[in-house]
Every structure is written in structure tokens, then in C-alpha cells.
Amino acid sequence: MDETSDTRQRLSSRIDEKQQALRSYLSKERPRRTRLANISIVGSALAAALTAGPAFGGTGFTESVAAIFNLSDDSLVWRVLCLFAVIFSVAAALATNFATSRSLADRVSAAETCSAQLEGLQVALNFGHIEIDEAVKLYQQYSTQVAFVEGLPAG
Numbered sequence: 001m002d003e004t005s006d007t008r009q010r011l012s013s014r015i016d017e018k019q020q021a022l023r024s025y026l027s028k029e030r031p032r033r034t035r036l037a038n039i040s041i042v043g044s045a046l047a048a049a050l051t052a053g054p055a056f057g058g059t060g061f062t063e064s065v066a067a068i069f070n071l072s073d074d075s076l077v078w079r080v081l082c083l084f085a086v087i088f089s090v091a092a093a094l095a096t097n098f099a100t101s102r103s104l105a106d107r108v109s110a111a112e113t114c115s116a117q118l119e120g121l122q123v124a125l126n127f128g129h130i131e132i133d134e135a136v137k138l139y140q141q142y143s144t145q146v147a148f149v150e151g152l153p154a155g
Helices: 005-068 074-101 104-126 132-144
Strands: none
Touching: 005 074, 005 104, 005 132, 074 104, 104 132
């Protein structure tokens, strides 16, 4: 392949474009991954906590809660606790399924890895420590790992 500085510059520009698309992707998907993970963790914990009170405290627990909230019937406490436990459990299950159905964690990791690889390739290319043929092969190899990222130029 042509080893001119123009060829190196064009490849360098493509790497920059790809890294920009990866940064854009990661700026949207990292917070989504974190949000879904937090919903899953908090929802599961709250569902467990809401069922633990009656399970360990029995009727004494429900009578105490009924007295605190001035409820006339402790069966209402059971219904409310169960309702909220179901809501939090469903929220946790949905968040987990949304994250895993799109392989969100795997995709974010792949994008982060590709970004780091492209950074290394860019440095090697800029300082002339890599032949252009090898750089193109590596660019294509790294690009295929993140085919799911929209807006990337064709490899």
C-alpha cells in the first residue's frame, strides 16, 4: 500500500471519526447501563426489605406499622407491603432484562476496548512506528468489534 503522508493522514482521520462515534456511543450507553444496574439492585433490595419485615416480625410487625400510620386494619399493611414488593421486583426484573437483552454491558466494554485500541493505533501511526498495511488491518480488526455503533465510517 501507499506509504505517503497523505495515506497516513487519511487513515488517521478515519480513526479520529471512529473514536468520535465511540465517544458519542459511550456517552449515551454508559449512563444507561449504570441506571439499569442501579434500578435492578435497588428494586431487588427494596422488594426483599418489604417482605423481610413481615417474614421476621410477623403480626407484631404489621400491627406496629398499622399503628405508626394510623391504619385500622393490619391486613391493609400486608397488602401495601406486598404491592410495593411486587412493583419493585418487577422493576428490577425489567431493568435486568433490558440490560441483558441488548448485551449492554458487553457492548459498552467492547466500545471501551476498541477506543483504547484505536488510541494506541493512532499513536503508532502518528509516530511512524507501524507500517500502513498493518495499521489498516488493525483498524479493520478493531472496527469489526463495534459494528453495532452507529455513525461509524465503513471499515
